[in-house]
Amino acid sequence: MNCELISVGTEILLGDIVNTNAHFLSRQLAELGINVLFQCTVGDNKGRLLTALDTAFGRSDLIILTGGLGPTPDDMTKEVCAEFMGKELVLHGPSLKKIEDFFALKKIAMPESNKKQALMPEASIILENANGTAPGCIMEKDEKAVIILPGPPKEMIPMFLDGVRPYLKKLSHETIFSHNIRTFGIGESAMTELVSDLLESENPTVAPYAKNGEALLRVTAKAGSKKEAEALLTPLIGEIKKRLGSYIYGIDLESVEEAAVALLKEKKLTVAFAESCTGGLCAKRVTDISGASSVFHCGVVSYSNEIKHKLLGVSEESLEKHGAVSALVAAEMALGVKKLSGADFGVSVTGMAGPESDDPRIPVGTIFIAVTDGDRLYLKKLATGHSGKDCRDYNKFVSASNALNELRLCALSYPEKRSEGTDIREFTGSFKEL
Secondary structure, eight states, rough: OEEEEEEEEEHHHTTOOOOOOHHHHHHHHHHHTOOEEEEEEEEOOOHHHHHHHHHHHHHSSSSEEOOSSSSSOOOOOOHHHHHHHOOOEOOOOHHHHHHHHHHHTTTTTTGGGGGGEEEEEOOOOOEOOOSSOEEEEEEETTTEEEEEEEEEEHHHHHHHIIIHHHHHHHHHOOEEEEEEEEEESOHHHHHHTTTTTGGGGGSSEEEEEEETTTEEEEEEESSSHHHHHHHHHHHHHHHHHHGGGGGEESOSSSHHHHHHHHHHHHHHOOOEEEEEETTTTHHHHTTTTGGGGEEEEEEEESSSSSHHTTTOOHHHHHHHOOOOSSEEEEEEEHHHHHHHOOEEEEEEEOOOOOOOOTTTTTTTTTEEEEEEESSSEEEEEEOOOSTTTTTHHHHHHHHHHHHHHHHHHHHHHHHHOOOOOOOOGGSSSSSSEE
């Protein structure tokens, strides 16, 4: 079954509100095995909405519209859809009573215009609105269906779950199930090359995406049940893991910090951050994860050279000779915060976030990251390639992401157990020795 989503509302086109309804509905429909092939947004205009309906009806089995069910004259979704489907609007007594009760409960007079919301297309399936005054409905014609839902998510979501989902479940006998394989440290094009032959698969499918310095693969299978879909996906995911290795930081995780915190918890390790250009973003992202208190010791925002020296022990000579944005200062910051906190790992970030550089020799987007356990040190120089007016937030975010990923990689190589007297230098891993 193919579906088209139509969002109605001039306020969406103007950018006054963000359309989260399409995101919710797309995910729900995928679980039901219904293909969402097209989405569009139409303003509060009868002619354009009729055109959108005519186009959608010609290529889809199911049309779901959200918005335009209010009491004002510009709310016309229901009226236009009824006209398109050749149905008269008739007063629906139960809906009118519910609207009247709503206003009575608030002890305010019901405006006459609200009666419009109780006019429903004849011979339609009425969808009760438990969270507002606008009921929705389902209209059927020529083995196709048009479903009308209110715009506010607090009304639309429960109406879909309670009324629409059970209706659609009877029509579809398949499910579409996906996993997101998230990677870091490899670009989308390089990642795609490693799995290029897998992209040709039709069921399951593999699709690459890029986002904020990361790359991911979405693997999707269509089957009669979630269990059958998983059976199709499992060997494919295994093959992708084999090819991408430690570039993969998680499956169905939301962020690299979630992966780092989970790994630190698993190995009973702790971390402290010394941050300059990221302004505490590493610490913020880690502490956004539930349970971070068991792995996070402290964060130091050492923005000035004076604090780098006084609090973290960065030598004045290093700052004077090499500058704050340098590998040596990053190393000393990481060692300093580890000593200060007593954490297993010290992580530092220092760089030039922009939009302008304080030093003409250092381009905007130059970042140095260091991770140490006190015996070994890993250093990374990052060139984000972003400069100019809007680069600062991007550079800070990507720098923090890289620091969190280096922490994850170093934790992966960290020995789970060390016998008494064993020197950590005997272990190989991501670290470079001091």
